[in-house]
Amino acid sequence: MITISGLTRKLPQGKTVLDDIRGQLEPGTFTAVVGPSGSGKSVLLRCLALKEPWTKGEYRFDGLDVVKAGAAARLKVRRKIAYLEQKPILYEKKTALKNVLIGAVGQVSWLRRMTGMVRNDDYMDAMDTLEAVGLIDRAKQATEKLSGGERQRVAVARAIAHGAELLVADEPVSGLDPHSAEDIMEMLKKLCKERGTTIVVALHRLELAEKFADQIWGLQDGRIVLDVRGRRLTGAEKVRLS
């Protein structure tokens, strides 16, 4: 369980981009963060992924206060989090499998990284991950030859290759056609339900949030103005969050 309370992020210039954010992410649930452009979705996701500091507020990961925890404990938490940036960069000439292995090896000891040693287990795990994202038949294909949706699956597989408990994905379907976007959302939902991965995505398209998310956080000017579970958004809420 992840719990945040009073999370506030002020930029050095003084602007408050996250203001007293509170909420819970239950294990194995799918949360969509929606809101107008500039409302703070990306900043919130980067804070949740421990990629960006915040000014004040509490963040607990399975009960552990990540601010007060020591460096070693915080590193352990970081390893449980996968972050998928808005425009993930893949190694174009390398196969889907190699791209996933690079994600997994990035998490292992410096010695194995230096020597580039990859164990059979790593291959098996990478293949399992490709299977989980529905890309097992493309494992040996160079990523430059894959479609936009398939490339996004590789990016997801690489992000979760080390067995993350929390996947934070910033606009994972932007730039995809509607059909591919639905496919990616289906795949993420499956990861959530079958692997128990907790997923948080920023989305522009409200209908995707309604269709796939268990929980919707609506952001406006850095504040959560809506926390909706188990129901569709009203017309007025949609207007407010567009």
Ligand SMILES: Nc1ncnc2c1ncn2[C@@H]1O[C@H](COP(=O)(O)OP(=O)(O)OP(=O)(O)O)[C@@H](O)[C@H]1O
């Ligand atoms: N490093 C930064 N320096 C200056 N301003 C920043 C920085 N990071 C974020 N901001 C500002 O914080 C606010 C929130 O930005 P953020 O990228 O989180 O919005 P968003 O909701 O993700 O927008 P979009 O939907 O357009 O991606 C914006 O006003 C943005 O300009």
